[in-house]
Amino acid sequence: MKLTRLPLVLSAGLLMLMTFSCDSGKTVPDSAEARADNLLEQMTLDEKIGQMSQLDLGYFMDPEQLKQAVRDGRCGSLLNFLGTEQVNEIQRIALEESRLGIPLIIGRDVIHGYRTIFPIPLGMAASWNPEAVRQAFRISAIEASSDGIRWTFGPMIDITWDPRWGRIAEGCGEDPFLASTLATAMVTGIQGDSLNDPTSLAACAKHYVGYGFAEAGRDYNTTYIPEPLLRNVVLKPFLAAKEAGAQTFMSAFNDLNGIPTSGNQFTIKKILREEWGFDGFVVSDWASVTQMVNHGFAEDDKHAAAIAINAGVDMEMATTSYYDNIKTLLDKKKITMVQIDDAVRNILRVKFRLGLFDNPYVNPEARAKILDPSFLEHSRTVARQSAVLLKNENAALPLAAEKISSVAVIGPLADAPRDQLGTWCFDGRAENSVTPLKAIRDLLGDQRVNYVQALTYSRDRSKKDFAAAVVAARRSDAVLFFGGEEWILSGEARSRGEIGVPGAQTELLEALAATGKPIILVIMAGRPLAIGRELNLSDAVLYAWHGGTMAGPAIADLLFGKESPSGKLPVTFVKGAGQIPFYYYRKNTGRPASAQSFTPVDSISSVNPQISIGDKSFHLDYGFTPLFPFGFGLSYTTFGYSDIELSSQVMKMDGTLTVSARVTNTGKMDADEIVQFYVRDRVGSITRPIKELKGYNRLSIKKGETVEVKFTLRAADLAFFNGKETVTEPGRFDVWIGPSSEEGLHSDFILE
Numbered sequence: 215m216k217l218t219r220l221p222l223v224l225s226a227g228l229l230m231l232m233t234f235s236c237d238s239g240k241t242v243p244d245s246a247e248a249r250a251d252n253l254l255e256q257m258t259l260d261e262k263i264g265q266m267s268q269l270d271l272g273y274f275m276d277p278e279q280l281k282q283a284v285r286d287g288r289c290g291s292l293l294n295f296l297g298t299e300q301v302n303e304i305q306r307i308a309l310e311e312s313r314l315g316i317p318l319i320i321g322r323d324v325i326h327g328y329r330t331i332f333p334i335p336l337g338m339a340a341s342w343n344p345e346a347v348r349q350a351f352r353i354s355a356i357e358a359s360s361d362g363i364r365w366t367f368g369p370m371i372d373i374t375w376d377p378r379w380g381r382i383a384e385g386c387g388e389d390p391f392l393a394s395t396l397a398t399a400m401v402t403g404i405q406g407d408s409l410n411d412p413t414s415l416a417a418c419a420k421h422y423v424g425y426g427f428a429e430a431g432r433d434y435n436t437t438y439i440p441e442p443l444l445r446n447v448v449l450k451p452f453l454a455a456k457e458a459g460a461q462t463f464m465s466a467f468n469d470l471n472g473i474p475t476s477g478n479q480f481t482i483k484k485i486l487r488e489e490w491g492f493d494g495f496v497v498s499d500w501a502s503v504t505q506m507v508n509h510g511f512a513e514d515d516k517h518a519a520a521i522a523i524n525a526g527v528d529m530e531m532a533t534t535s536y537y538d539n540i541k542t543l544l545d546k547k548k549i550t551m552v553q554i555d556d557a558v559r560n561i562l563r564v565k566f567r568l569g570l571f572d573n574p575y576v577n578p579e580a581r582a583k584i585l586d587p588s589f590l591e592h593s594r595t596v597a598r599q600s601a602v603l604l605k606n607e608n609a610a611l612p613l614a615a616e617k618i619s620s621v622a623v624i625g626p627l628a629d630a631p632r633d634q635l636g637t638w639c640f641d642g643r644a645e646n647s648v649t650p651l652k653a654i655r656d657l658l659g660d661q662r663v664n665y666v667q668a669l670t671y672s673r674d675r676s677k678k679d680f681a682a683a684v685v686a687a688r689r690s691d692a693v694l695f696f697g698g699e700e701w702i703l704s705g706e707a708r709s710r711g712e713i714g715v716p717g718a719q720t721e722l723l724e725a726l727a728a729t730g731k732p733i734i735l736v737i738m739a740g741r742p743l744a745i746g747r748e749l750n751l752s753d754a755v756l757y758a759w760h761g762g763t764m765a766g767p768a769i770a771d772l773l774f775g776k777e778s779p780s781g782k783l784p785v786t787f788v789k790g791a792g793q794i795p796f797y798y799y800r801k802n803t804g805r806p807a808s809a810q811s812f813t814p815v816d817s818i819s820s821v822n823p824q825i826s827i828g829d830k831s832f833h834l835d836y837g838f839t840p841l842f843p844f845g846f847g848l849s850y851t852t853f854g855y856s857d858i859e860l861s862s863q864v865m866k867m868d869g870t871l872t873v874s875a876r877v878t879n880t881g882k883m884d885a886d887e888i889v890q891f892y893v894r895d896r897v898g899s900i901t902r903p904i905k906e907l908k909g910y911n912r913l914s915i916k917k918g919e920t921v922e923v924k925f926t927l928r929a930a931d932l933a934f935f936n937g938k939e940t941v942t943e944p945g946r947f948d949v950w951i952g953p954s955s956e957e958g959l960h961s962d963f964i965l966e
């Protein structure tokens with residue numbers, strides 16, 4: 215502890231801290247713990263309750279009220295409060311004018327970038343590049359901390375199987391393994407090498423837990439998640455975040471199996487605290503404590519506060535049921551002083567770890583880094599690596615810039631600077647976005663770009679500019695159509711019942727396809743859309759998500775072959791909403807469908823006897839396969855997989871097994887390939903998924919080059935919760951190494 219950095223006006227409490235530190239002569243072991251305990255002893259009940267309350271700027275009627283509340287120790291945290299000078303001033307009041315000088319922790323949703331915006335998290339997940347993701351979150355933290363933010367409400371690591379759910383945009387997709395590796399990367403990037411570095415933010419793993427399983431994908435809806443699914447899938451990324459050192463968790467909005475997650479003793483107390491040993495603090499989601507009244511789980515706000523405190527929610531976000539009721543609840547013995555002390559200690563511990571007591575002020579010079587060219591370059595790299603090539607008939611892509619006389623750039627998202635930033639983007643600014651239109655004009659020159667927006671936004675139904683778009687297409691060598699969804703159609707409370715391409719975009723594509731010109735469709739969206747019709751109308755399809763500030767140049771890099779697309783889908787693409795849920799690690803069922811067993815709806819005669827024999831698990835209309843499987847993504851080159859080898863046919867429970875294969879770039883371009891490793895446990899004490907991702911590796915492979923890729927398994931990697939306990943069961947396992955969840959070289963081994 216550097217004594218010189220203590221606030222100049224020292225309160226009694228801080229003097230004690232000094233003594234404490236001076237006496238020891240050096241930093242005591244786990245000083246955060248000791249300092250938190252020491253401070254706790256000096257706190258009044260009101261001050262403790264203040265620490266457990268987080269208020270939004272909007273709560274205060276005027277800035278003076280806010281200052282007084284901080285002076286009075288009325289709140290321990292603010293959200294949506296930022297700016298170097300403002301934060302320094304409010305922190306000065308907390309440190310110098312409140313009785314104990316406890317700094318505020320200032321939180322904000324920095325979900326996929328602060329001012330330099332990266333692709334939406336679902337897009338970043340498509341890069342399968344944890345190191346690039348870690349760096350993106352590091353950059354976000356550097357930028358955000360320069361405005362006084364030391365806590366982000368991220369990473370958002372909710373697994374979901376439902377693309378109707380608008381918040382699918384914010385997470386890492388459907389798979390627990392991929393999401394766990396990315397959760398680790400995100401937490402590490404946010405928190406940096408050392409929590410008390412001024413550029414480190416406390417991470418917040420959210421939404422704990424199960425929020426992505428909202429029935430029908432309708433936001434905030436009820437969830438039912440059996441314990442094996444909870445532990446084998448939904449909790450996995452949260453455990454990874456905890457292991458990576460995430461300092462905070464956010465309890466969610468949803469009712470989980472009848473118990474709202476912000477009052478859920480099983481998930482918070484038992485799993486998070488007791489089983490996992492989490493020692494940071496839990497914050498509620500916005501008003502999720504008092505919403506337990508709406509859930510029908512609490513009679514009133516007071517009752518809700520008691521339930522949340524008993525469950526282990528340490529800090530209440532936005533509402534004031536803690537502040538208003540804790541004293542009464544203590545008097546009535548509905549909660550205990552030990553619970554309050556535990557909650558406050560958890561919060562103080564994190565504040566100490568962040569160095570907020572020792573180094574509370576923002577250095578105004580830190581803002582110089584915002585939108586640093588290296589940050590923008592990284593945003594471009596991540597956007598490039600996130601885009602997934604879904605179709606490329608007759609090598610329609612890449613386009614050869616030098617051979618093209620002109621291209622038609624058409625569609626609502628070609629020049630939509632705000633939309634490309636995506637959802638949950640408070641601080642990114644449209645004026646900093648470089649759009650695809652701008653990037654293509656920069657590359658080809660204005661003369662060679664025939665731009666007709668044709669639809670002013672994604673839901674636009676007006677056909678008045680169709681004719682002009684068709685004229686532009688006819689004049690050009692190829693059509694580059696930028697469509698998809700505006701940012702406002704995904705994210706919180708932006709669930710959709712149908713997940714097709716909105717507005718008149720498909721009709722516009724039809725009109726353009728009728729010109730006979732090559733159609734290159736670039737989709738920018740916050741969810742995996744059902745794009746079957748659009749796929750058929752296009753020669754090539756690049757799925758670019760909402761790619762952030764540098765989406766334009768990144769997409770241009772790919773369209774014109776500066777680099778090959780390399781992203782792979784982090785989520786299964788369905789043919790239509792009726793196919794939901796469809797995820798690759800589904801169970802086999804007793805009647806798995808196959809190409810032989812499938813009877814398309816039109817092949818069934820209208821006069822039919824009632825039969826069941828031979829019936830299999832498929833939809834008469836959709837069949838039994840998705841539009842695109844998890845892990846799928848094309849490249850401008852081709853990759854050959856060969857020579858799968860196992861270090862042994864038998865793996866011992868206490869041993870390891872190595873599975874290797876060779877991957878050759880058999881095409882004409884250097885490119886990255888994301889090699890995937892899947893396992894199937896043939897027989898289990900509960901049924902097991904048909905495939906589970908257990909490893910992956912993004913490899914840069916030069917044309918003609920062959921690389922060997924290796925994955926190592928331990929018995930623990932094969933463990934699962936069977937409803938009673940976590941077990942690794944002996945028996946036969948399949949393994950695959952391949953380019954997606956549906957292709958790959960196969961082998962098997964016995965675990966004994």
Ligand code: BGC
Binds near residue numbers: 323
């Ligand atoms: C969201 C959280 C977010 C919080 C604070 C809530 O509505 O569910 O994800 O962190 O608001 O902005």
